[in-house]
Amino acid sequence: MSLLSEKLKKGEFVVTSEVGPPKGANVEGMLEEAKSLGERVQAINVTDLQSSVMRVGSLAVSKLLLDNGLEPVYQLTCRDRNRLALQSDLLNAFVFGIQNVLCITGDHTCLGDHPEAKPVFDLDSVSLLQTAVTLESGKDLSGNELDGSPSFFKGAVVAPAADPVEPQLIKMEKKLAAGAQFFQTQAVYDPKQFESFMKKAQTFGVPVLLGLVLLKSPGMAKFMNENVAGVFVPDEIIKEMDVDKKDRKKKSMEIAVRLIKQMKSMCQGVHFMPLGWESLVLEIMGEAGL
Numbered sequence: 001m002s003l004l005s006e007k008l009k010k011g012e013f014v015v016t017s018e019v020g021p022p023k024g025a026n027v028e029g030m031l032e033e034a035k036s037l038g039e040r041v042q043a044i045n046v047t048d049l050q051s052s053v054m055r056v057g058s059l060a061v062s063k064l065l066l067d068n069g070l071e072p073v074y075q076l077t078c079r080d081r082n083r084l085a086l087q088s089d090l091l092n093a094f095v096f097g098i099q100n101v102l103c104i105t106g107d108h109t110c111l112g113d114h115p116e117a118k119p120v121f122d123l124d125s126v127s128l129l130q131t132a133v134t135l136e137s138g139k140d141l142s143g144n145e146l147d148g149s150p151s152f153f154k155g156a157v158v159a160p161a162a163d164p165v166e167p168q169l170i171k172m173e174k175k176l177a178a179g180a181q182f183f184q185t186q187a188v189y190d191p192k193q194f195e196s197f198m199k200k201a202q203t204f205g206v207p208v209l210l211g212l213v214l215l216k217s218p219g220m221a222k223f224m225n226e227n228v229a230g231v232f233v234p235d236e237i238i239k240e241m242d243v244d245k246k247d248r249k250k251k252s253m254e255i256a257v258r259l260i261k262q263m264k265s266m267c268q269g270v271h272f273m274p275l276g277w278e279s280l281v282l283e284i285m286g287e288a289g290l
Contacts, residue, residue: 002099003071004043005153008182008207014269015290016073016184016209017281018045019065021056027064033278038070040282043100045184045271048075052112059089063096073155074098077106082122083131083141090135094150102155102184103128103175126171129154129178154179158208159186159230160197168230169200176204184271186230187213189237189255191262198266207268212259214277214284215252218242249277253284260288 007014017037022030034044044065048058062072074093081089093101105125109117123131134141138149156175162168172183183201188194188210201208213231215221218241221233243251260270270290272281 002043002153004073004100005181007042008268011268013264013290014042014207014209015040015272015285016043016045016269017041017272017274017278018047019061019278020047020050020275021058021061023053023055025056027056027061030061031064031068034065034070035068037278037281038068040285041272042269043071043073045073045102046075048077048104048106049080049112050107052079052107052109052114052117054112054114059092059096059098062093062098066097071100072098073100073102075102075104076128077104078121078123078125078128079106079109079119082120086123086128087131087135087140090132090152091150094152099151099153100155101132101152102157103132103180104157125156126174126178129156129175129180133179153181155182155184156180157186158183158201160188160194160201161186161190161232162230163232165197169197172201173204176206180206182207182209182268184209185211186228187211187224187273188263189231189233189259191259191266193232194263195266209269209271210260210263210267211271211273212256213273213275214256214280215241216275216277217245217248249280252277253280253287256280256284257287260284260290264288264290 019034046058046061058075062074065072103125109119132152138146158172159168218238221238224231
């Protein structure tokens with residue numbers, strides 16, 4: 001049993017954070033960032049070619065984290081692999097000792113730095129969860145017997161700020177039926193919106209981790225509103241970020257602390273997406289009482 005699953009099953013509030021693998025073979029800086037978080041967070045989420053940008057793979061980095069005494073959450077997207085490769089990578093992860101898996105459909109390749117790449121999408125996030133459950137039962141997707149079956153703590157993603165939100169709740173229920181054991185949300189910046197979502201989602205009885213992207217500028221906030229599905233940054237927060245560049249880290253921290261204090265009673269944990277500002281996470285945790 002992973003530390004993350006153990007704490008959530010006990011009803012403890014958890015904190016996870018995220019690292020983005022580098023675009024290149026130098027992993028030392030990323031590992032140092034991860035180690036700086038390791039003692040305070042329950043797990044570290046490893047993105048899988050985030051935004052369809054070519055990088056070191058999430059499986060390799062998850063194994064590196066494990067080798068350094070850190071608990072990874074292995075992100076696995078359907079964009080780049082067919083069902084053969086997805087099943088194999090799930091088995092690879094288990095053989096390496098990786099237990100937490102976040103099952104994601106993935107951003108389309110047209111959004112990334114190789115727009116000419118052919119997307120696969122043989123499966124989606126729901127059928128990927130079903131695939132993990134099938135492997136756990138001792139068979140592959142073609143019904144063939146496995147010589148030893150894996151076991152995972154399976155996660156999925158939901159977007160509480162989507163408009164309308166009803167399709168997200170329907171998809172959440174489908175993911176739960178497919179095998180999801182915890183949910184990590186897309187970035188949330190509106191406590192009232194999150195409260196409304198959680199009143200409906202809590203009936204599913206599954207742990208939900210509040211996702212927070214650390215804002216870096218008003219331009220970033222506006223970009224997410226226009227280009228990232230399921231994210232909404234209210235105008236008042238965008239105005240708050242409109243400060244001198246040297247003060248933006250402080251302002252971003254203030255906003256994150258305030259949002260966590262307002263929403264932590266509504267969920268079972270917080271997931272940080274610092275996007276290069278990993279050094280701020282521990283201070284935010286301290287000021288937010290995590």
